[in-house]
Amino acid sequence: MAELEVSSLCRKYGDVLAVDNVSFKVHEGEFLTLLGPSGCGKSTTLAAIAGLEPPTSGRISLGASVYFDSATGIHLPPERRNCGLVFQSYALWPHMSVEQNCAFPLKLRKISRQMRSERVREALALVEMEHLADRYPHQLSGGQQQRVALARTLVFRPDVLLLDEPLSNLDAKLRDRARTWLKHLQTKVGLTTVYVTHDQVEALAMSDRIAVMNGGRIVQIDTPKRIYGSPANQFVADFIGTSNLINASLARVGQATMARYADGQQLALPADISGNDGLAIMTAIRPESIRLTQRDIPLEASPATRILGRIVEQSYLGARYSYTVETLGSILRVESTEDLPNGDVAIHVPAEAIVTFAAGGAQLQPA
Template identity: 55%
Template sequence: MADLVIEGLTKRFGGVTAVDDVSLHVADGEFVTLLGPSGCGKSTTLAAVAGLDRADGGRIQVGNTVYFDAQRGIYLPPEARGCGLVFQSYALWPHMTVQDNVAFPLTLRKVAGPERRRRIEEVLALVEMERFAKRYPHELSGGQQQRVALARTLVYQPAILLLDEPLSNLDAKLRDRARAWLGELRTRLRLTTIYVTHDQIEALSLSDRVVVMNGGRIAQIGAPQEIYEQPADPFVADFIGTTNFLPARVADATPAGGRALLELADGQRLEATTERAAAAGSRVTVAYRPEQMRIARENGEDTQGTVLRTQITSRAYVGGNWQIGLDLAGTPLRLEARQPPPGDTLRLWLPHAGGILFRGEADVAA
């Protein structure tokens, strides 16, 4: 195993900069996920590490081997890098059995018969596919084919493992099972891994660290809980999980680490703890997760929070919970509740602590 160092990586396609000065250090044995929307640069970054795309600038090194260095003119071709790459498509040879598919990389590398057999048996046991060794790809489920594709990559003992949305072709239930299995395998292997996905659940549940990308740049790097609970900006807050954004004006100047008094468009006021100083009259956006919000108690004994008047715009049962659409001062919100509230209005409780204050208007997708 080895660590991966990316420094100042840049990749352009014509006039478009797909990856813009990206730097990242993945420690030996660490599982790091590149997460972001389509076109954010995550797959292009992975392709540059694998050597499938030649970068325009920067440096890539794995262990003591320099894969790419624009200044020194170094570029190792993909076959010389020792990377294990698993694509979104399984890319199995349809005329070969599982055993022969897994053996193919060893045959190319001229690994001797006894050693080849040992490695094949070992890796098929690792992915729990040894009893399917004589089957052909068309006789396997999608999840089983993905395991074979992973086994074919692991069998030649790559220096690092690169996974490009490997679960995206699976249906929802099979993806859940595959994610759990991959998490167990990750713990056993401790192989330096870069995992590319746009699925936040995969990223949060599998990763040691998550790299959120936006517009070819890194928006935030952190542990899954840090990314979810302390997003660096509105984009990260909006992309990771579901977030409600409330635009407001600061009614009174607030010192860093104090409680801000915020005024909404309809004149209602909200108190929120902020780690940043906020000037009176400035525009801000406060963000809340649906699980932080709740329906105010009828007895009026809610403490450590603010109760606001809202209009109910929709109700949808999603299995175990109801998703309630709300309108607060012209801003749409989403609340989760065990039971659907009656009527057209709702008293909404928002905690003083837990909301995240961002300066200015949040620029997020509708």
């Protein structure tokens, strides 16, 4: 195995630039997820790595092996890249048993019968499917078919594993279990992996790093914690999880840096936020970072982190409540374990829970 590197990758369809100057590296043994909405270019990027989609320009390499280089005219065909690709549909041969499906890639590679048998047994053991080797795809559940598709990919020992939304056909509970199992398998095997999904939970739960894509470009690449806690721009803040995005202006009050909202209320921002007084900004606040209390409960925190509002709607979600709160000239979505009635409330928002962006732009950096 070696490091996968994608440099200045572009793919045009007529006048449409589906992949726009995409560059990233996937370290040996790393699990990198390409995450974004439909049409953002993530599957096209994966197909280009696999050799199924010829790029317009750029370079793709795995260690010393160059898969594609527009500058030198290199375009390695898919069968010479030794990439393991698992599709959303699994693409199992319906007339072949589990064992025969897994053996087929080895037959194409002229592997001896004895070696094929050993490799298939090892691959099925990895995905805990050896006891179903004689069954046919129609006799398997969706989760079992997914495991067979992975075993068929692992059996020829690929240099890199490419996964295109392989869990999207599973129901919610099975998808939950499959995420844990798949990440454990990838770590155990140590395969360099590129995973494509539009599911934020999948990306956060499984990835070593996430590359968020929008409009054919990578807009942020970082660890799940950094992507969630410090989004690079408003798109990432809104796409990853749930954020309250509220217009405000920057206010310098003595030594404090505040966000001043449409209803005149203010909230403290991290003291090192840069920008001039009156600068138009956008603040992002996660629903789980907000605390609601009755208005008459004694203040437990700085007045600069407390505003007033009114609960207008609540939903019971089992482990928590979801509230709709009118405040700041807008609507806040708040999650809490406390059961509160509709009506007036105090709202506590710690300064470190607020991420600040220039209006329509990137996150404001420290002064």
